[in-house]
Amino acid sequence: MGAIYIDPAVKRAAINRDECVECYACYQGMSQEHLNPTFVRTIRRIFQMMRVRFDPEPDVCPTAAFEPDELTWPRLVRRAFSDPRVPHESTGVEGRGTEEVKTNDVTGRVNVGEVGFTIEFGRPGIGVRMREIEEMCRALAAAGVSFERKNPITTLMTDIAAGTLREEILNEKVLSAIVEIKTQVERTEEIIRLVHEVEKRINTVVAIGVGTRCDADGEERVVAPILERLGYRLERAKTNIGLGRASNQAAPSVAEEVVNR
Amino acid sequence: MTNTLHRFGDAASFRDDYVVFAIPSRGNNDQDSVPKLRRFLEMAVPFRPVNLGDARHGGALRPSRSMNPTAHWNRETQPDFAAVIAGLNAPTTAAAVFDNRPAAEDFVKAVVAADLGLSVNISTAIDGAEQCCDTAGICRHSVGYSLGFEGKTEYLPGSDVLQISTMCGHGMVSASLAKKMIDWVKEGRRTPEQAVTYLQRFCSCGVFNPSRACRILEQARTGTR
Numbered sequence: 001m002g003a004i005y006i007d008p009a010v011k012r013a014a015i016n017r018d019e020c021v022e023c024y025a026c027y028q029g030m031s032q033e034h035l036n037p038t039f040v041r042t043i044r045r046i047f048q049m050m051r052v053r054f055d056p057e058p059d060v061c062p063t064a065a066f067e068p069d070e071l072t073w074p075r076l077v078r079r080a081f082s083d084p085r086v087p088h089e090s091t092g093v094e095g096r097g098t099e100e101v102k103t104n105d106v107t108g109r110v111n112v113g114e115v116g117f118t119i120e121f122g123r124p125g126i127g128v129r130m131r132e133i134e135e136m137c138r139a140l141a142a143a144g145v146s147f148e149r150k151n152p153i154t155t156l157m158t159d160i161a162a163g164t165l166r167e168e169i170l171n172e173k174v175l176s177a178i179v180e181i182k183t184q185v186e187r188t189e190e191i192i193r194l195v196h197e198v199e200k201r202i203n204t205v206v207a208i209g210v211g212t213r214c215d216a217d218g219e220e221r222v223v224a225p226i227l228e229r230l231g232y233r234l235e236r237a238k239t240n241i242g243l244g245r246a247s248n249q250a251a252p253s254v255a256e257e258v259v260n261r
Numbered sequence: 262m263t264n265t266l267h268r269f270g271d272a273a274s275f276r277d278d279y280v281v282f283a284i285p286s287r288g289n290n291d292q293d294s295v296p297k298l299r300r301f302l303e304m305a306v307p308f309r310p311v312n313l314g315d316a317r318h319g320g321a322l323r324p325s326r327s328m329n330p331t332a333h334w335n336r337e338t339q340p341d342f343a344a345v346i347a348g349l350n351a352p353t354t355a356a357a358v359f360d361n362r363p364a365a366e367d368f369v370k371a372v373v374a375a376d377l378g379l380s381v382n383i384s385t386a387i388d389g390a391e392q393c394c395d396t397a398g399i400c401r402h403s404v405g406y407s408l409g410f411e412g413k414t415e416y417l418p419g420s421d422v423l424q425i426s427t428m429c430g431h432g433m434v435s436a437s438l439a440k441k442m443i444d445w446v447k448e449g450r451r452t453p454e455q456a457v458t459y460l461q462r463f464c465s466c467g468v469f470n471p472s473r474a475c476r477i478l479e480q481a482r483t484g485t486r
Contacts, residue, residue, distance in 0.1 A: 002437065025433050029463035031324040031332075055450065057333050058441065059324065059459040084264070084431035084465050085317060103286035103380040104403040118405070123267065124423065125432045126416050175432045192408075199412040206412040207267045211405040218391075218400025232408050235272045238265065239390035242402030243373065244380030247290040 001127055001175070013065065021127050021175045022071065023082035031057070032064040074169045077130070080152065081174035098151045098180055101211035106244040109148070109182070110211050115223055116148075116182045118209035119195060121202075123176040130156075131170040132202040133177055137163030139198045140181055145191065148180035185212070188226045209238075264430025265356075265384035265468050266407045269423040272386040278473045279365035279393070280384040281305070282356035283377065290378060291352040297377040298355040302346045304375060305357035308368040312358040313345045314467010321345050322471075324462045338458045345467065360472035362389060366396040373397045421481045425474050429464040438463070443481045453478035 003020040006013055040062045047054045056062070071079055079086060100118055101110055110116040119136060122128030133153060140147075141163030147154045158164050183191060192208070199206050212223040224234055265280045283301040285294035302313055314320035321340030325332070349355060359365040365383070372381055383390040387404075394401050410417060417423060418436040425439040426432075442456040453475045461469045 023432065025435065025463060028465065029324055029433055031328050031462070032326055033328045033330055035330065057336065057459065058438070058445075059462055060328060060333075062330075082432075084433065099284065099286060101403045101405045102282075102284050102382050103289070105380050106286040106289045110403065116405075120267070123430065123432065124269075124410070124417070124427050125436050126413075196411070202412065204413055205410050205416060207410050208408040209266055209405050210408060211403060213403050214401040216400070218394060218402075220401070220404050224406070227406060227408065232406075233271075234387060234406050235270070235409075236266065236268060236275060236385065236407045237387045237390065238382050238384045238405040238407075239387075239394070239401050240380060240382050240403040240405075241369070241373075241394055241397075241399055243377065243399075244286065244290065245378050246286075247378050248288065248292045 001125075019173065020078075021082040021173050022075070022078035023175050024068065024079065024085070026061075027066040027068055028083075028085065030059055030061045030066070033060060033062045034064050035062045037063045037065070074166075074172055077156070077169045077172045078174055081177045098148065098178055100148075100180060100209070101240055102238065103244060104211070104213070104240050105242045106246055110213055112213045113185055114182055114213070115185050115188050116180065116211040117191060118211070119179045119181070120207040120209070121177055121179075122174065122204050123207045124205070125175070126205050127173050127175055128177065128202075128204040129170070130165055130172050130174070132204060133179060134163065134165045134170060135202055136195070136198045137165065137179055139163070139194060140179070140191075143191070143194055145181045145183045145187075148182060151178065151180040153177055153179050185222055185226075188223060189230060192230055264466065266405060267410070267427060267430055269410075269420065269427040272388065274424065275386040275389060276362075277360040277476060278385055278470050279359040279362065279389060280356055280468050280470075281359070281365060281368055281372070281381065282354055282384070282468070283372075283379045283381050284354045285352045285379055287352070294352045294379060295350065297379055298353070299346055299349050300375065301355050301372065301377060301379070302342075302349065302357065304371050305368055306342055308359065308364045308371075310342075310357045310364070311360045311470060311472040312340065312356075312461070312467050313342050314356050314464070315345065315349045316354040316466040317351060318345070318348045319465050320461060320467025320469060322458060322461045336458075338455070354466065356466065356468045358468055358470050360470065362392065365389075366393050369393045370397045373399055421477060421484065424477050425460065428469045428474060430468075431465060433463045433465050434460050434469065435463070443478060446478045446482050453482070
């Protein structure tokens with residue numbers, strides 16, 4: 001995000017709190033020494049005066065300077081969507097909080113003849129405001145698609161039919177977030193064109209994932225040709241190899257959402 | 262774990278990138294999943310993965326909370342697979358990363374034979390995953406295609422940086438650090454192997470591929486992009 005900078009007035013590191021997405025990478029990702037800050041600054045100044053470049057390990061904070069803030073609502077949303085170590089309360093899943101087709105062999109989330117879209121905002125490393133996500137959600141809702149219920153963004157909607165998010169979170173910035181929808185295969189092109197249209201109005205990057213079921217012989221001959229016709233070169237995919245099965249004692253959940261046309 | 266889906270690069274650039282991961286489905290098969298996830302990771306070790314990890318605790322090379330200043334000269338840079346396996350203590354995603362197809366194929370074959378009952382996914386080039394399935398004698402169940410990055414792509418960094426930073430799809434490996442490491446390698450301040458260890462420690466789920474990152478840094482050393 002580039003939210004951390006040296007404030008020239010005080011010659012200390014500062015954090016732009018409006019840009020900070022609370023990913024905790026500075027706190028969790030950096031190794032820490034616990035050296036005396038005055039000592040460290042003095043050494044650095046001496047080196048600087050002598051025009052000597054100090055060459056320390058770049059991922060080490062010598063003074064363990066970062067301390068996490070106590071976050072309150074609605075800023076809590078930032079961490080929930082930006083720090084992958086924290087499971088989303090709504091789904092219990094870490095990362096961006098959704099299983100999507102990764103567990104499709106168990107959940108049947110996307111069935112034959114259906115296509116699941118993961119529309120991810122702010123990735124990689126750009127970030128996104130919730131109001132920009134809402135703009136896409138409204139457009140998708142107007143098109144009559146169904147939002148995946150077990151998805152953190154869906155749980156933050158005040159009106160799923162209209163695609164509106166909670167008012168108080170709209171200005172919050174997160175590292176990335178996924179809107180997850182499902183529709184019939186025949187609507188694939190229409191949805192992609194709709195997403196393209198909304199992309200022009202929002203100020204971030206979007207990564208689209210398209211999930212679908214393979215044939216009984218493991219081939220996928222329906223969605224890939226549509227995507228290639230739209231100009232996409234399909235290079236990478238995540239392939240669920242179908243080894244999962246329900247084994248919990250309680251009754252297994254099944255895909256609950258209704259697919260609208 | 263869409264964090265492995267949108268890695269930047271063409272199919273050829275994934276020739277040394279195979280992420281195989283197991284994931285329990287919440288409410289469906291998570292109750293007894295911890296020993297199965299551990300077993301999944303244990304089974305990967307003989308096939309010489311380049312990284313192992315779980316989504317709660319991180320990969321095989323992790324940051325330290327209490328470093329001694331002498332560590333700048335003799336820091337631990339070897340992956341600790343045993344710590345990853347022992348540390349997995351809750352239902353989560355467990356991942357093994359390989360830098361060659363034969364190893365990934367053999368591992369997938371072993372996972373199929375073990376019949377753990379967890380969902381297992383392969384994230385790599387589409388052909389690479391198909392070949393793994395063919396070798397293991399199984400059919401693909403579902404597939405999730407990456408359509409790449411769209412929208413305000415002018416905000417994105419250059420392709421070398423993107424290839425490195427997108428190996429942590431959660432965004433924990435910053436583009437700025439990736440750029441800095443490319444520059445340091447070019448300036449001879451660090452070797453690609455050293456630079457990769459700094460990047461790898463930020464990845465919080467252990468899917469960063471140090472082998473591929475090393476290759477990209479080595480290419481960038483003399484590249485002109």
